[in-house]
Amino acid sequence: MSHFVNYQMQLKDEKNLIKALQDLKYDVSRNTEINGYAGQKRKVEIAAKIGKKQHIGFNQEEGNYAAVADWMYIPGGERQRIQQHYSKHEVMDALAKSRFTLKSVTEENGEIVLVGQRA
Numbered sequence: 693m694s695h696f697v698n699y700q701m702q703l704k705d706e707k708n709l710i711k712a713l714q715d716l717k718y719d720v721s722r723n724t725e726i727n728g729y730a731g732q733k734r735k736v737e738i739a740a741k742i743g744k745k746q747h748i749g750f751n752q753e754e755g756n757y758a759a760v761a762d763w764m765y766i767p768g769g770e771r772q773r774i775q776q777h778y779s780k781h782e783v784m785d786a787l788a789k790s791r792f793t794l795k796s797v798t799e800e801n802g803e804i805v806l807v808g809q810r811a
Contacts, residue, residue, distance in 0.1 A: 695729040695762040699771055703757040703778050706738070708785065709750060712777035713740045718748075728762035736760060742770070780804050 703709050713720045718740035725733040726747035736749025738757070746765045750757040759771055780797070783806055787794055792808035799805075 695764050696732065696734050696760055697763050698751075698753075699759045700753070700756060701759050701771065701775055701778075703750070703759075703775070704755060705778075705782065705785075706752075706757075708778055708781035709738065709757055709774075711781045712774055713738075715777045715780075716740075716773060718742055726761065729764065732762070734760055740774075742766065748774070776804060780806065 710720055721739045721741070723735075723737060724739045725735055726739050726749040727733060727745055734749060736751055738750040740748045740750075742748065746761075746767075748759055748761040748766060748770065750759055752758075759774070784794060784797075787806070787808045791811045793811045795807045795809050797804065797806055
């Protein structure tokens with residue numbers, strides 16, 4: 693019985709996805725396999741190693757990356773944390789394109805606050 697589950701997420705940009713995973717201190721690799729229940733494996737385009745055996749993978753489907761993992765072994769809230777850090781990098785890109793300077797980034801109590809100033 694497979695425990696792997698796919699979740700559609702709002703992740704389009706590979707570069708920002710990788711930055712988000714690195715923000716969370718995950719080891720990131722490409723074109724590999726992730727581990728699941730009873731030695732099951734699943735091929736993924738991007739893998740994030742959370743612990744010794746816990747992995748979340750990402751495969752592009754219809755323009756978005758879908759997260760795949762054996763969620764039984766992944767700490768609760770990880771999808772939300774990944775989406776949050778991804779969104780942070782999307783906003784930082786948008787600020788830069790709009791000629792804003794990023795003045796500060798703070799992370800407290802599970803919230804990320806970005807402060808920009810027009811350049």
